[in-house]
Amino acid sequence: MILTVASGKGGTGKTTVATSLALAIADSSPVLLDCDVEAPNAHIFLQPQFDQRREIGLPIPEVDEVRCTGCGRCAEVCQYHAIVVMGGKVLVFPELCHGCGSCTLQCPEGAINEVPNLLGVLEAGPAKEGIYFAQGVLNVGEPMAVPIIRELKQWQPFPEGRTIIRDAPPGNSCPVVETIQGADFVLLVTEPTPFGLHDLRLAIQLTRELGIPAGVVVNRDGVGDDGVEVFCRKEGIPILMRIPLDQRIGKAVARGEALVEAFPEYLPQFRELYAQIQSLIDSRQDEILPQAMGTHPSHGAKAGRL
Amino acid sequence: MKLAITGGTAQYETQLERRFGRCAYFIIVDTETRAWESFPNPAVNARGGAGTHAAQFLANQGVEAVVSGDYGPNAFTALDAASIQMYSAQGGQAETLVDDFLAGRLEKVTGNTGPAHHGGGRSQGGRRR
Numbered sequence: 001m002i003l004t005v006a007s008g009k010g011g012t013g014k015t016t017v018a019t020s021l022a023l024a025i026a027d028s029s030p031v032l033l034d035c036d037v038e039a040p041n042a043h044i045f046l047q048p049q050f051d052q053r054r055e056i057g058l059p060i061p062e063v064d065e066v067r068c069t070g071c072g073r074c075a076e077v078c079q080y081h082a083i084v085v086m087g088g089k090v091l092v093f094p095e096l097c098h099g100c101g102s103c104t105l106q107c108p109e110g111a112i113n114e115v116p117n118l119l120g121v122l123e124a125g126p127a128k129e130g131i132y133f134a135q136g137v138l139n140v141g142e143p144m145a146v147p148i149i150r151e152l153k154q155w156q157p158f159p160e161g162r163t164i165i166r167d168a169p170p171g172n173s174c175p176v177v178e179t180i181q182g183a184d185f186v187l188l189v190t191e192p193t194p195f196g197l198h199d200l201r202l203a204i205q206l207t208r209e210l211g212i213p214a215g216v217v218v219n220r221d222g223v224g225d226d227g228v229e230v231f232c233r234k235e236g237i238p239i240l241m242r243i244p245l246d247q248r249i250g251k252a253v254a255r256g257e258a259l260v261e262a263f264p265e266y267l268p269q270f271r272e273l274y275a276q277i278q279s280l281i282d283s284r285q286d287e288i289l290p291q292a293m294g295t296h297p298s299h300g301a302k303a304g305r306l
Numbered sequence: 307m308k309l310a311i312t313g314g315t316a317q318y319e320t321q322l323e324r325r326f327g328r329c330a331y332f333i334i335v336d337t338e339t340r341a342w343e344s345f346p347n348p349a350v351n352a353r354g355g356a357g358t359h360a361a362q363f364l365a366n367q368g369v370e371a372v373v374s375g376d377y378g379p380n381a382f383t384a385l386d387a388a389s390i391q392m393y394s395a396q397g398g399q400a401e402t403l404v405d406d407f408l409a410g411r412l413e414k415v416t417g418n419t420g421p422a423h424h425g426g427g428r429s430q431g432g433r434r435r
Contacts, residue, residue: 075362081355084362086388093380095422096355143422 002164003277004035004183004212008199010170012189013219013243016253018167019045020260021187024270026129031162034135035179036169037120037148045258048133050125052157056136056148057116058099063090067111074103074112095143120148124157132158145175153182172202180207184281186214187240187273193224197231204237213284215277220245238280241273309335309407310364311400312374316344322397324375326420327356333400334367337408342400357381364390373403373412376420383418394419 005018015034019042022032034042061074061083070088075081082096083103094117104112119142124134134155136148153166168179180186186207190196200216207214215238218228222245232239243249243259243266252262260266312329313320323329327349335342345367349359357377361384364372371391385392392415395403406412 078355079353081349081352081359081362084358084365084384084387086362086365086384089387091358091384091387093355093358093383096358096380 001185001278001281002166002183003185003187004166004168004180005187005189006168006176006180006203007170007189008172008201008203009190009196012191012196013217014170014189015042015045015167016219016249016259017187017189017217017243018042018165019258020266021270021274022046022131022165023129023258023260024267025163025274026131029130029132029162031132031134031158031164032127033152033164033166034133035149035152035166035175037136037138037145037152037175038169040135040137042167043127043133043135044256046127046131046133048123048125048127050123052122052124052134054122054151054155055118056120056122056151057118058097058144058147059101059114060094060097060099060117061092061103061112062115063092064111064113065090067109069109069111071108073106073108077102077106095141098144099147119144122148122152122155124155132162134158145169146178149175149178153178172199172206176203177206177210180210180212183212185277186212187217187277188214189217189219190228191220191224192218192222192226192228194227196224197227200228201231204235213280215240215280217241217243217273219243238276240276241269307337307370308368309337309404310367310369310372311335311403312347312372313344313400316346318342318344318400320344320400322373322375322395322400322403324397326372326374326377326381327352327360329360329374332360332364332367334369335400335404337404340404355380358384361385361388361390364388371407373407377415377418378420379418379422381418382415 005014007014022030034040072085074083075085080096080098082093084091104114120138122136127133136152138145138148166179169175188203190200216232221242311333312323312326313331313333314323316331329347332345348363349356352359357380361381365388373393373395377392393412394415395412
């Protein structure tokens with residue numbers, strides 16, 4: 001099972017929930033992927049010993065000025081405008097380049113070579129209580145988080161068949177979409193405030209767009225208003241867990257302690273949360289399978305009709 | 307010489323649009339004859355690289371100087387490479403700005419004046435909301 005913990009609004013407790021969930025099911029040797037590559041912090045709570053490392057780069061163009069005729073074809077085909085041709089001279093903007101390779105392919109003189117531009121690293125290793133941990137770290141000043149997250153998702157320095165928990169970045173933009181894509185379930189951690197609700201709405205739209213089932217964890221339950229409650233009821237989104245507003249939790253997390261370590265009484269709740277997610281995924285598969293297999297045994301034929 | 311002014315509309319009476327890469331129109335004026343023409347900015351809705359795209363467009367038009375408000379680092383580098391002189395103004399009509407330019411009343415830009423934007427598709431204005 002692949003589970004993404006996301007939120008919309010930042011600072012609602014994604015990492016608190018993701019790390020405590022991993023600790024609560026540690027017996028099954030889960031994997032935690034910290035996909036918040038701009039500011040990964042789950043390692044503070046799970047204390048991995050990194051023994052694997054991979055550098056991640058994008059292929060960016062390097063122009064051979066002798067062969068280049070300054071025709072401008074590369075600038076024309078670059079949809080990211082990462083390469084311009086000014087007065088016959090080619091300029092490359094590495095931080096705009098997505099590494100698509102169009103300029104290299106289209107150059108009529110074969111004057112463009114691709115060289116790696118280092119964006120960041122992936123690190124992995126065993127962490128507390130048999131949890132396996134991996135994170136991506138984007139270099140400071142690099143604007144593109146998605147390539148690092150994509151590589152982190154594909155990197156599997158651990159045995160197959162393990163439950164994977166992905167800790168997402170905040171917001172609802174490309175890095176979050178990448179972290180959610182391919183997951184079986186999205187757990188949205190929110191706070192019951194107008195800010196929390198505003199971003200929760202966007203996050204729900206996103207999970208619906210991607211066709212991935214979602215459930216909500218209300219953190220700091222007791223502050224704010226009943227807006228999140230009313231929204232979830234109206235939209236049929238299950239609230240799977242509530243963590244009360246409790247200053248002791250805030251203090252423990254600030255000391256770098258995982259919620260379930262500081263307060264083991266939460267362990268059963270997190271195990272129950274995991275069981276609920278599993279049954280929601282199972283019931284969804286039961287719903288989908290009979291339809292897909294009904295009168296059209298071939299998926300290809302069905303897709304062809306649509 | 308060909309002078310470009312970043313405008314909000316396609317008319318010569320347009321007010322200056324202070325964002326270089328994301329302006330709606332370029333008013334391109336021949337400073338000798340005062341003949342002018344307006345072009346929609348092809349980069350106005352670019353997902354990223356609006357500054358470099360707009361700079362490439364002006365270079366292709368044979369523009370030698372531009373009046374705008376702020377220039378991001380990529381726009382500055384690209385315009386500078388094309389030897390297009392950059393001038394900054396707080397506002398005003400395109401017509402008046404041409405006079406200001408000819409009278410040497412505009413501030414010449416020698417470094418980027420605005421922050422990097424890195425694409426309209428990403429979360430702008432800070433990461434943590």
